[in-house]
Amino acid sequence: xKALSQRRRHPLAAIALLLMGLLLTGxxxxxxxxxxxxxxxxxxxxxxxxxxxxxxFVANCATCHGMSGQGTETGPSLVGVGAAAxxxxxxxxxxxxxxxxxxxKEKPPQFNEEETRQMxxxxxxxxxxxxxxxEKALDTSDADPGNGGQLxxxxxxxxxxxxxxxxxxxxxxFAPQLAGVEDVHVYEAMITGPQNMPVFNDATISPQGKxxxxxxxxxIESTPSPGGADLGSLGPVSEGLFVWTAGLGVxxxxxxxxxxxxx
Amino acid sequence: MSTSTAQYEPKxxxxxxxxxxxxxxxxxxxxxxxxxxxxxxxWSFMFGEVAxxxxxxxxxxxxxxxxxxxxxMAETHYDGSYVPLKGVEMSVAYASALDISFxxxxxxxxxxxxxxxxxxxxxxxxxxxxxxxxxxxxxxxRELNWVVGSVLLILGLAEGFTGYSLPDxxxxxxxxxxxxxxxxxxxxxxxxxxFFLFGGEFPGTVIIPRLYVLHILLIPAIILLMIAIHxxxxxxxxxxxxxxxxxxxxxxxxxxxxxxxxxxxxxxFFIVFGxxxxxxxxxxxxxxxxxxxxxxxxxSAGTQxxxxxGWVDGALRLMPGVGEFVIFGFTLSLNVLIPALGxxxxxxxxxxTWPWLEAWVTKDKREHHLLDRPRNAPTRTAxxxxxxxxxxxxxAAASSDLIATHFSxxxxxxxxxxxxxxxxxxxxxxxVAKRIALALQRKxxxxxxxxxxxxxxxxxxxxxxxEVHEPLDEYHQYKLVNYExxxxxxxxxxxxxxxxxxxKARGVxxxxxxxxxxxxxxxxEVEAAHSHGGHGEVEAEHEDQESLPRQ
Numbered sequence: 001x002k003a004l005s006q007r008r009r010h011p012l013a014a015i016a017l018l019l020m021g022l023l024l025t026g027x028x029x030x031x032x033x034x035x036x037x038x039x040x041x042x043x044x045x046x047x048x049x050x051x052x053x054x055x056x057f058v059a060n061c062a063t064c065h066g067m068s069g070q071g072t073e074t075g076p077s078l079v080g081v082g083a084a085a086x087x088x089x090x091x092x093x094x095x096x097x098x099x100x101x102x103x104x105k106e107k108p109p110q111f112n113e114e115e116t117r118q119m120x121x122x123x124x125x126x127x128x129x130x131x132x133x134x135e136k137a138l139d140t141s142d143a144d145p146g147n148g149g150q151l152x153x154x155x156x157x158x159x160x161x162x163x164x165x166x167x168x169x170x171x172x173x174f175a176p177q178l179a180g181v182e183d184v185h186v187y188e189a190m191i192t193g194p195q196n197m198p199v200f201n202d203a204t205i206s207p208q209g210k211x212x213x214x215x216x217x218x219x220i221e222s223t224p225s226p227g228g229a230d231l232g233s234l235g236p237v238s239e240g241l242f243v244w245t246a247g248l249g250v251x252x253x254x255x256x257x258x259x260x261x262x263x
Numbered sequence: 264m265s266t267s268t269a270q271y272e273p274k275x276x277x278x279x280x281x282x283x284x285x286x287x288x289x290x291x292x293x294x295x296x297x298x299x300x301x302x303x304x305x306w307s308f309m310f311g312e313v314a315x316x317x318x319x320x321x322x323x324x325x326x327x328x329x330x331x332x333x334x335x336m337a338e339t340h341y342d343g344s345y346v347p348l349k350g351v352e353m354s355v356a357y358a359s360a361l362d363i364s365f366x367x368x369x370x371x372x373x374x375x376x377x378x379x380x381x382x383x384x385x386x387x388x389x390x391x392x393x394x395x396x397x398x399x400x401x402x403x404x405r406e407l408n409w410v411v412g413s414v415l416l417i418l419g420l421a422e423g424f425t426g427y428s429l430p431d432x433x434x435x436x437x438x439x440x441x442x443x444x445x446x447x448x449x450x451x452x453x454x455x456x457x458f459f460l461f462g463g464e465f466p467g468t469v470i471i472p473r474l475y476v477l478h479i480l481l482i483p484a485i486i487l488l489m490i491a492i493h494x495x496x497x498x499x500x501x502x503x504x505x506x507x508x509x510x511x512x513x514x515x516x517x518x519x520x521x522x523x524x525x526x527x528x529x530x531x532f533f534i535v536f537g538x539x540x541x542x543x544x545x546x547x548x549x550x551x552x553x554x555x556x557x558x559x560x561x562x563s564a565g566t567q568x569x570x571x572x573g574w575v576d577g578a579l580r581l582m583p584g585v586g587e588f589v590i591f592g593f594t595l596s597l598n599v600l601i602p603a604l605g606x607x608x609x610x611x612x613x614x615x616t617w618p619w620l621e622a623w624v625t626k627d628k629r630e631h632h633l634l635d636r637p638r639n640a641p642t643r644t645a646x647x648x649x650x651x652x653x654x655x656x657x658x659a660a661a662s663s664d665l666i667a668t669h670f671s672x673x674x675x676x677x678x679x680x681x682x683x684x685x686x687x688x689x690x691x692x693x694x695v696a697k698r699i700a701l702a703l704q705r706k707x708x709x710x711x712x713x714x715x716x717x718x719x720x721x722x723x724x725x726x727x728x729x730e731v732h733e734p735l736d737e738y739h740q741y742k743l744v745n746y747e748x749x750x751x752x753x754x755x756x757x758x759x760x761x762x763x764x765x766x767k768a769r770g771v772x773x774x775x776x777x778x779x780x781x782x783x784x785x786x787x788e789v790e791a792a793h794s795h796g797g798h799g800e801v802e803a804e805h806e807d808q809e810s811l812p813r814q
Contacts, residue, residue, distance in 0.1 A: 102673070144350075145346060145347045145349075146341075146346075146347060146348055146349045146350045146351050147350075148347075149347050149348060149351065149555060150351060150555070153433065153554075153555045153558070153561040153563070154558075154560055154561045157433075157561055157562070157563040157564065158561065158562050158563065158564060159564055160564060161563050161564040161565045162433060162434075162553050162554045162555060162563035162564075163550070163553040165564075165565065166564070166668060167563075167564025167565055167664060167668065168564070168663075168664035168665070168667040168668045168674045169674070170673075170674055170675055171673045171674070171675050172667070172671070172672065172673035172674070172676075174667070174668050175564065216347055219346060219347045220347055220553070223346075223347070225547050225550070226345075226364065226365065226371060226547075226550075226552070227364075227371055227375055227546070227547035227548065227550060228375075228544060228545040228546045228547050229545060229546050229547060230547045230550065231546060231547060233550070233553060234565055234665060235434065235563075235565045235566065235567055236434075236549070236567045236568060236569045236570060236573070237565070237567050237570075237573075237661070237662040237665050239378075239382065239548050239549070239569070239570070240382065240569065240570025240573065241570075242542075242546065243379065243382040243383055243386055243542075243570070244386060244570070246542075247379070247382070247383055247386070247538065247539075247542060248383070248386055248387070248390065250538050251313055251383075251387075251534075251535065251538060252306070254531070254534050254538075255306040255307075255309040255310075255313075255531075256306045258306070258309070258527060258530075258531060259304045259305055259306045259308075259309070260306075
């Protein structure tokens, strides 16, 4: 200790301290962030996948995203978006973009699963990012839909509606309906945050929580509406519209019938 | 023992029982009096009945719901049969509403029927009021009954909103949160009222029980009282009727209550009941299980109140984010206060005062038992349409997000357009409605004078083509020529010979109301127009030749 205290005024002491501090924070950060990126290492693609993916990418995506995915004025950089983002955007048909607009619209996918995987492999090779969730991540057999419902209402319902019927955002953007969306795409949307959606990484919603949410969505989708036709699950607007058109319409028809004999 | 009642000896058992009751309560007199009451027949006269029957259904289904609903805000964990909410922490009120929906036989049906009936009740009341307004049925002697009806509408809104808030789900909690915000925006006393109402800071633990008492006791009691007054006044005033041959201001042409109307009305009750039962059986309303328990942090997209509160919500959505001031450390939230209370204050003030406003402008203090066709009161109709447009713009604004998503529009654009329409819509509505009404009156006048266009084209010997006009029969002619058409009443000097400012204003309004009126054809005009055609007795060709000069 004495040696340390004697050398604390050494000219190099400040530099040594700075170095130690940097090493410590850097190391801690590496450990902390490792938790999120651990999955990225687990799905390896072959060099051939990457090669094929690059060809597809150059032919179909490079116009907007640049020849090596660096991004252009019309499309964002894909470095670091990860394989999950490609799998989501291409797998749901949002990419390649049908037309410019407030946001990419869903359409029938243009590529099959294999081609999508190859493009994902190429984009994943550009920089580390979220990987396509594996079977284990999507296993909802022991998930709790009740907890998923609570997480959904707190995190998702403000845009997607409490029943997942979708909702409006600003300037023509919207949160889509969630019925009929595949589990893997729901998971990928949460970890990549496509369009205007925020990223819900594993620190925000744990993998277990994500499985619960998926289980909740599957439960409400597979449960038939208990009260009869659900009128789009759009809440009081469709109910009001229904009572004013169908309800009152039928009543008026009856009033006309009842008074038609006289007058 | 010389009175006829004492001499009457019923022969059958039913007769004896009836006679026993009648001698003690005197029912036959009432039946004789009320049973001969005559009501005119028109489909548009039946919306009040629809509202009344909806209310009866609300009482029946509501009573069923009170057997099982527990309005407590104590915390519990759901343990019913709806899986997606299993184990979720919630209030007892919400849990019991879920139990009614899933675990009590017929509960969901009753809940849905109650809610559909509530929507239909307010809709029927609204359409009934529109009918009364546009036909001028609010005029003397029915002004007070119009006011009672307006009070009933407001009570209906209050009853609906308190009921909407009871299940304590996310949707209703969000609605209460907005009400809390509006209350707190009231200057000075707002926060105190809010604390008093919610028993502390929102949401507290007392609001649901309090709303429950209002919903099942106080408001329905006042509604019942008002309905009694309303119907009593209808009997006193007698029902209005549309003008027609034989129908005058001094009679009522129609069917008596007994037996025709009693049977019709009884049947109609079951029709309304059946329609509501079908709706409750086949169409979901307020799926509270979708929304989850109330918790102040989440909110769902597509959160709206029931339709009748929608216009207030819409006004809030339309208000730009300006008008919040901090004065001496106190916040004045005009950005909430103005949209939440302004349009409602305007519409309700106009609604309550309209019978007197119109009577003041027209200086018409006579009794009116004959209705106006809407076209024959163009300015009143135009003002009514302006009010409807004003309401509908705000109503549409409440669903601005759904308009945006379902028609692929930008939410911002929808809001901008509706903001413009908020001011321009009523003006456009007024002008268009007035023009249409005047045009229809001119068409009526034309038909009354020259007959109906038959679409038959005839070529005359000298080569001219004319269309054959067919004169109307007397019944139809009567409807077209026999209506009241008030004229402009210029400002009148008062007893001192002075024309007051108020009287000048009245004169201006009177001119706006009636300066472009279309007068009904006078008998002389009709006579002159018809004299050439020989009242349609002669051959059409002959008439065509005769009517040549006026072509």
